[in-house]
Amino acid sequence: MISIDKSIITAVSAKEKIDPEKLLRSIQGGNAVILGRDDYARIAIGKALRTKVNVNLGTSPLKSDEDEEMEKAAVAFRCGGDTVSDCSTAGDIDGLRRKLISSSGMPVTTVPIYQAVVTAESFESTTDEHILKVIEKHVKDGVSSIVIHTGFTRGTLLHLKQSGRIMGVVSKGGSMTAAISLCQERENPFVSLFDSIVELLKETGVVLNLGNAMRSGCVHDLKDEPQLQEIYTNAKLAKRANNRGVQVIIEGLGGHVNARDLKAWIEEHNRITGNRPLFVAGPLPTEIGVGHDHISAAIGGAMAAGYGADYLCAITPAEHLGLPNVNQVREGVIAAKIAAHVGDSMKYGIDACFDEDRQLSSWRAKKDWVKQFEHAIDPETAKSIHPGEEKECSMCGKYCAIAIMRKYGLDSKFES
Numbered sequence: 001m002i003s004i005d006k007s008i009i010t011a012v013s014a015k016e017k018i019d020p021e022k023l024l025r026s027i028q029g030g031n032a033v034i035l036g037r038d039d040y041a042r043i044a045i046g047k048a049l050r051t052k053v054n055v056n057l058g059t060s061p062l063k064s065d066e067d068e069e070m071e072k073a074a075v076a077f078r079c080g081g082d083t084v085s086d087c088s089t090a091g092d093i094d095g096l097r098r099k100l101i102s103s104s105g106m107p108v109t110t111v112p113i114y115q116a117v118v119t120a121e122s123f124e125s126t127t128d129e130h131i132l133k134v135i136e137k138h139v140k141d142g143v144s145s146i147v148i149h150t151g152f153t154r155g156t157l158l159h160l161k162q163s164g165r166i167m168g169v170v171s172k173g174g175s176m177t178a179a180i181s182l183c184q185e186r187e188n189p190f191v192s193l194f195d196s197i198v199e200l201l202k203e204t205g206v207v208l209n210l211g212n213a214m215r216s217g218c219v220h221d222l223k224d225e226p227q228l229q230e231i232y233t234n235a236k237l238a239k240r241a242n243n244r245g246v247q248v249i250i251e252g253l254g255g256h257v258n259a260r261d262l263k264a265w266i267e268e269h270n271r272i273t274g275n276r277p278l279f280v281a282g283p284l285p286t287e288i289g290v291g292h293d294h295i296s297a298a299i300g301g302a303m304a305a306g307y308g309a310d311y312l313c314a315i316t317p318a319e320h321l322g323l324p325n326v327n328q329v330r331e332g333v334i335a336a337k338i339a340a341h342v343g344d345s346m347k348y349g350i351d352a353c354f355d356e357d358r359q360l361s362s363w364r365a366k367k368d369w370v371k372q373f374e375h376a377i378d379p380e381t382a383k384s385i386h387p388g389e390e391k392e393c394s395m396c397g398k399y400c401a402i403a404i405m406r407k408y409g410l411d412s413k414f415e416s
């Protein structure tokens, strides 16, 4: 049974505007989690809650600048990112993780297999003991959740070989885990480590993220046996971890899913997993937006959230091309926030959701740009286009439709 301190439930339910009893029942039923180990950063993710946005950052072997990664975290926080994932694979990995935990203002997730492989220096020498030690260190440092790719076996990898996919495996953590299994001619290390990891997380409040190694990497890689196997296995493991008091998020349908299949796919995923919190990266419904993948991902993310995903991952314009810079992270977070907002309006209805759209419209009808910007997701960019002092905007000038209708008494009577 999952047990959460009553004061935490009270504080988080107030923040999430949900009845505390309902939130507790949802967490105990495995349909929501509380993420965050510090009071200021705690949030809830899952069914009947606002869709949340995660922001990936971290160093790579080709670009490793700790200060820039911290700047990305600060921008992500300012733009409304809910959580941050440290995906570092180079430089001072321990140092950056600790800084993010102490000063990003958001719950921090890690993928410990990255650091395990980096520090073991090869897939051949990455042992179970070493992986477990890295996880222990991350938990001790104060991470809020960890990702493990435990939903596939060697058998799944054989199916993958026969699947005829264009893109194969596109999950970094999933490919590392698969490589350990293949080169050491052994089972996925997380299969044997799973119970020890659950034991380690018990009573720490650290959420277990069951990763999505078998996700499709392009819209033409359709639902196949490896993906289904992983979802069924993750669903079983989520139940096992929940029964031992550990909260679980399931990653699914990340990557790329064609738009026509998205609704059915999300509903099937939620049915198989018993409506456990669903995290999606993207999903991108097209490949041709490369260079603008934050837009493709926002379209897919809005649809996914609207059909029942609970947690989106911000995708930047640099996706598939390089490590994003600070401005690209900013664009990605804003796009994902808009996607989450649209998804919530589909899930819960525009009135049940937020009043921001209504407020913004009413100030727009009054041609009050300064007040409009107060309700905008990105006031900075809006202000850079229209400074707000003029009553006119240059789109129509004296032929402004709002002004013309006002002159003839057909202006808005809507009160903000």
Ligand code: SF4
Binding pocket: 392, 393, 394, 395, 396, 397, 399, 400, 401, 402, 403
């Ligand atoms: S000038 Fe045109 S675009 Fe600008 S507020 Fe009026 S109607 Fe809208």
